[in-house]
Amino acid sequence: MAMAGEDHATACACVAGLVDLLPPDAARAVRTVDLEGASIASAAAAEGITPGNLKVRRHRARAQLRDLVEATCRMCATHGCLDCTCKPPQKT
Numbered sequence: 001m002a003m004a005g006e007d008h009a010t011a012c013a014c015v016a017g018l019v020d021l022l023p024p025d026a027a028r029a030v031r032t033v034d035l036e037g038a039s040i041a042s043a044a045a046a047e048g049i050t051p052g053n054l055k056v057r058r059h060r061a062r063a064q065l066r067d068l069v070e071a072t073c074r075m076c077a078t079h080g081c082l083d084c085t086c087k088p089p090q091k092t
Contacts, residue, residue, distance in 0.1 A: 018068045026061035033058055 016035055019027050025047075032043040033054075044054040 015065065015069070018065060018072060021068055022061055022064055025057060026064060029054060029058040030061045030065060034062075 016031075019030050019035070022030065028047065029043065032038045032046070033040060038046075040051045040054055040058075044051040047054060049057075
């Protein structure tokens with residue numbers, strides 16, 4: 001089920017803030033492909049890696065991001081709240 005425009009923007013803003021907590025390579029993979037809509041091929045070329053390598057990097061980054069979402073606000077992650085006011089963890 002796809003989200004409506006405003007809900008999608010709210011969810012993306014929440015996730016985009018958490019992406020910055022990922023390691024730089026992982027953050028770029030998620031940001032470029034998932035948030036900015038670049039193709040795997042173009043994102044891989046920009047990184048100087050193979051598309052297969054980018055797919056692995058993105059898969060691992062998404063798993064880390066899922067863990068961050070669950071750690072940041074277990075209630076929102078479980079129930080899909082889109083008006084989350086939980087504070088994300090600080091980058092260390």
